[in-house]
Amino acid sequence: MEVLKSDSLPIRTSEDMVSVRTSVRKFATELRFGIVDQTKIVTAASEIARNTLDYGRGGDLRMEALSNGTKRGLRLIFTDRGPGIRDIERALTDGFTSGNGMGLGLGGTRRLMDEFEIASKVNEGTTVTITKWSR
Amino acid sequence: MEHIPILRMGSFLLITVQVDMHDRLALQLQDDLTERIVQHGSHGVLIDISALEVVDSFIGRMLGNIASMSRVLDAQTVVVGMRPAVAITLVELGMSLPGIRTALTVERGMEILRGDVENSMQELEAEEPERAADGSSEV
Numbered sequence: 607m608e609v610l611k612s613d614s615l616p617i618r619t620s621e622d623m624v625s626v627r628t629s630v631r632k633f634a635t636e637l638r639f640g641i642v643d644q645t646k647i648v649t650a651a652s653e654i655a656r657n658t659l660d661y662g663r664g665g666d667l668r669m670e671a672l673s674n675g676t677k678r679g680l681r682l683i684f685t686d687r688g689p690g691i692r693d694i695e696r697a698l699t700d701g702f703t704s705g706n707g708m709g710l711g712l713g714g715t716r717r718l719m720d721e722f723e724i725a726s727k728v729n730e731g732t733t734v735t736i737t738k739w740s741r
Numbered sequence: 742m743e744h745i746p747i748l749r750m751g752s753f754l755l756i757t758v759q760v761d762m763h764d765r766l767a768l769q770l771q772d773d774l775t776e777r778i779v780q781h782g783s784h785g786v787l788i789d790i791s792a793l794e795v796v797d798s799f800i801g802r803m804l805g806n807i808a809s810m811s812r813v814l815d816a817q818t819v820v821v822g823m824r825p826a827v828a829i830t831l832v833e834l835g836m837s838l839p840g841i842r843t844a845l846t847v848e849r850g851m852e853i854l855r856g857d858v859e860n861s862m863q864e865l866e867a868e869e870p871e872r873a874a875d876g877s878s879e880v
């Protein structure tokens with residue numbers, strides 16, 4: 607697998623959320639994703655960036671444009687050094703929230719993307735990696 | 742301070758969201774809107790989101806809040822112009838926008854709101870036949 611292009615962005619303020627959506631959209635457009643897939647990717651990015659900001663006390667996003675020979679892909683890696691997630695299964699359950707959300711972000715993002723990975727350690731932080739491939 | 746403009750059209754308010762709203766702007770809109778509903782005694786709110794390329798759970802929740810707050814203030818909310826890609830994504834995300842009425846166009850949204858106002862006027866007339874009969878009720 608080849609990384610065609612990559613970029614990193616901070617997620618520290620609610621204004622950064624707007625830049626995340628704009629930059630992810632730009633990558634998705636350049637990779638020639640259709641309008642529905644673009645919308646799914648940007649929405650997923652917005653959900654995970656919001657978690658990074660609200661629960662992870664801020665962090666970073668790395669965007670990678672990929673090629674695996676036959677397909678193009680967009681990989682988004684969100685990292686924070688926040689409190690971590692104690693029970694990942696529970697966090698992924700639709701409707702579970704420890705804040706005042708609807709508990710849809712993680713479960714919904716998993717449905718919107720092709721690949722979804724979450725690695726978290728209590729008191730160390732959380733990394734969420736999501737990928738979408740061209741059809 | 743930045744604001745999303747709110748237009749008054751008779752007894753309705755029209756909001757056209759044209760930018761990717763950051764959080765404070767979205768929260769400001771909720772405050773501004775409730776204030777205007779009370780100030781003008783508006784009976785309907787039309788929110789045009791045709792320019793929005795993304796509706797995530799934060800914006801979805803904001804639309805739901807606006808609809809609930811408006812209802813308490815006796816105004817109906819209709820969200821119009823949602824892009825097909827946004828609708829598909831919202832469903833997959835698991836957000837069906839419960840309690841929010843939607844319409845494809847502003848015109849259709851206005852029709853729904855007018856229908857609502859007429860219906861509630863009829864109810865009012867049915868409840869208070871004398872007041873309706875003397876023709877003095879204000880519209």
Ligand SMILES: Nc1ncnc2c1ncn2[C@@H]1O[C@H](COP(=O)(O)OP(=O)(O)OP(=O)(O)O)[C@@H](O)[C@H]1O
Pocket residue numbers: 653657658661662686688689690691697698702703704705706707708709710711712713732798799
């Ligand atoms: N980066 C993170 N660090 C720590 N905890 C997290 C992180 N991301 C998610 N969580 C935990 O997982 C829970 C579920 O997250 P999810 O995004 O599914 O729902 P939510 O953010 O609570 O609500 P919604 O996304 O619908 O607004 C959160 O309430 C939080 O407890």
Ligand SMILES: [Mg+2]
Pocket residue numbers: 653656657707710711712
């Ligand atoms: Mg969330």
